[in-house]
Amino acid sequence: MNSIGNISSMHAAILVAVMAVVTFLLRALPFLVFHKQTPPYISYLGRVLPPAIIGMLVIYCLKDVHVISAPHGIPELIAGLSVVGLQAWKRNSLISILAGTAIYMVLIRML
Amino acid sequence: MNRKIIKQAFIKSLPVMAGYVVLGTGFGILLRTAGYGLCWALAMSVFIYAGSMQYVGVGLLSGGASILTTALTTFMVNARHLFYSISMVDRYKDAGKYKPYLIFALTDETYSLLFDGNAPDQKHATEYRFFVSLFNQCYWVTGSVLGSLLGAVLPFSTAGIEFSMTALFIASFTENWLSTGDHRPALTGLLATLLCLILFGPERFLIPAMLLITLALSVHSKRKDAAA
Numbered sequence: 001m002n003s004i005g006n007i008s009s010m011h012a013a014i015l016v017a018v019m020a021v022v023t024f025l026l027r028a029l030p031f032l033v034f035h036k037q038t039p040p041y042i043s044y045l046g047r048v049l050p051p052a053i054i055g056m057l058v059i060y061c062l063k064d065v066h067v068i069s070a071p072h073g074i075p076e077l078i079a080g081l082s083v084v085g086l087q088a089w090k091r092n093s094l095i096s097i098l099a100g101t102a103i104y105m106v107l108i109r110m111l
Numbered sequence: 112m113n114r115k116i117i118k119q120a121f122i123k124s125l126p127v128m129a130g131y132v133v134l135g136t137g138f139g140i141l142l143r144t145a146g147y148g149l150c151w152a153l154a155m156s157v158f159i160y161a162g163s164m165q166y167v168g169v170g171l172l173s174g175g176a177s178i179l180t181t182a183l184t185t186f187m188v189n190a191r192h193l194f195y196s197i198s199m200v201d202r203y204k205d206a207g208k209y210k211p212y213l214i215f216a217l218t219d220e221t222y223s224l225l226f227d228g229n230a231p232d233q234k235h236a237t238e239y240r241f242f243v244s245l246f247n248q249c250y251w252v253t254g255s256v257l258g259s260l261l262g263a264v265l266p267f268s269t270a271g272i273e274f275s276m277t278a279l280f281i282a283s284f285t286e287n288w289l290s291t292g293d294h295r296p297a298l299t300g301l302l303a304t305l306l307c308l309i310l311f312g313p314e315r316f317l318i319p320a321m322l323l324i325t326l327a328l329s330v331h332s333k334r335k336d337a338a339a
Contacts, residue, residue, distance in 0.1 A: 004146045006175030012147070015181045019168050020158040022185040023192070027214050030196035031203065038197060044332050045325070046194040048296040052324045053191040054284045055300025056317075057163060060188075061277035063313040076277070083278045087285040094130050096285075100278035101137075105271035 071111040079104035113238065119231045120242030127220045128250045131162075135254020136261065137275040138165050143262030144269065145173040152259035156252045161218060164188050166276040187317045195222045202228055209241045216244035218251075219283070299327050 002009045034042065062080075065073040083100035087093065139152045147169075155165050167188050171181050195217055202225075203213050221244050230236035262269070288297055307320040 005173050007172070011175075012151070012172050014178060015172060015176065016151070016155055016159065016168070018178055018181045019155075019161075019164060019171075019185045022182050023159055023161045023164060023189050024215055026186065026189045026192045027196050027217050030193055030200055031210075031214055034197060034200050035204070038200060041329075041332070042197055045328065046197040048328050048332075049194050049325070050191055051284070051287045051291070051297040052300030052303075052328060054280055054287060055297050056304040056320055056324060057188070057280045058277070058284055059301060059304040059308060059320075060317065061280060063308055063316070076274075079274060080277070080281055083281040084285045087282045088289060091286065091289070093279070093282040093286060094133065096282040097130070097275055097278040098133065100281070101272065101275040104274040104278075108271050 071108075075104055075107035075111055078107060113235060116232065116235050116238050117242050120239050121246055123224060123239075124243050124246035124250075127224065127247050131220065131247060131250035132254040132257070134162055134275060134279065135251045136258035137254075137272050138162075138169070139255040139258020139260070140262035140265070140269050140272055141166065141169050141258075142172075142255075143259050145169050147172065148263075149256065149259045152255040153252065156248075156255040160216060160248055160251065161189055161192075162220070162251070163276060163279070166273070183318065187321055190321065191219075192217065195219075195226070198226060203240075206237045206240075209237050213237075213240060213244055216248055218247065221247050295331065296328060299331075300324055303327055 004012055007015075038046075062073075062076055065076050067073050079100050082103050083096045086096040086099055090096070135156065138156075142152050142155070155168065159165055159168065164185060167184060168181075171184060176184070196214065199213075199217065199222075203210055206213050224243055224247075225240055230239045232239070284297065288294060291297075303323040304316070304320040307316040307323060310316070311319055
């Protein structure tokens with residue numbers, strides 16, 4: 001059996017299929033369940049959950065940063081704040097993402 | 112097929128083009144670095160088509176995750192799509208043969224282009240939304256292929272390119288913060304997740320965080336109802 005890194009290519013293919021199926025089911029489920037009327041509680045969640053989930057994903061991306069050992073999460077902090085600053089200034093996500101990533105790539109080589 | 116609609120859809124999709132090509136390229140490079148070549152990049156971008164999930168997916172593949180972990184992580188990372196779909200239920204109701212693809216292709220970026228319900232010509236709104244969705248996926252697939260090919264030949268180290276995903280979420284978070292008055296949902300997401308990360312550790316905090324966020328926002332909704 002061929003393997004890539006830690007796992008066989010068969011296992012990898014199954015994981016890709018699982019990601020595809022679960023993603024599609026999540027997108028399709030509301031169309032199957034609420035094809036008549038959306039309950040107010042669900043509409044409310046539909047409004048407030050997206051910003052909360054984005055906040056959750058920010059933390060998720062930074063979960064492996066170690067504050068105690070060097071470089072103390074400083075590259076993440078500086079690059080992250082640059083993204084916030086650029087976004088507030090230019091309101092252009094592409095510029096913020098490109099510049100923030102470039103700053104991060106430079107910092108991890110310097111610190 | 113109406114060429115005017117295709118052109119209008121193309122123009123609408125342009126802001127996503129640059130972002131998707133760049134982020135797709137980042138994904139392709141990352142996947143190549145993890146040992147997965149062109150076919151994998153193509154398969155993932157055609158069949159999964161979920162930007163952040165595919166970045167997370169690289170980690171699942173290279174970490175040798177189990178099927179259950181993969182299914183649960185996909186559920187947690189993409190659960191927000193439930194809510195995108197909920198708000199599109201009425202809009203896509205009469206989409207006919209286009210409906211399955213419109214549902215499949217409802218990514219964050221496509222949603223952000225189409226959620227307001229505007230279309231240049233309401234009579235052909237479905238075709239218009241279909242082409243906006245399709246163009247977006249083309250950009251994403253193109254970027255992934257490009258990244259996969261580049262990743263194999265790039266002369267310099269691409270260490271740190273994975274920060275583009277973090278930057279994407281920070282930019283979305285900031286943009287949302289600036290464009291809404293009510294910051295409680297965003298703060299709830301940040302603080303509840305941080306609390307769960309401290310309590311449960313980096314391996315198993317995602318599910319408790321999702322539950323805590325939903326609970327906290329639901330309690331808040333009840334209070335507001337009681338006050339009203």
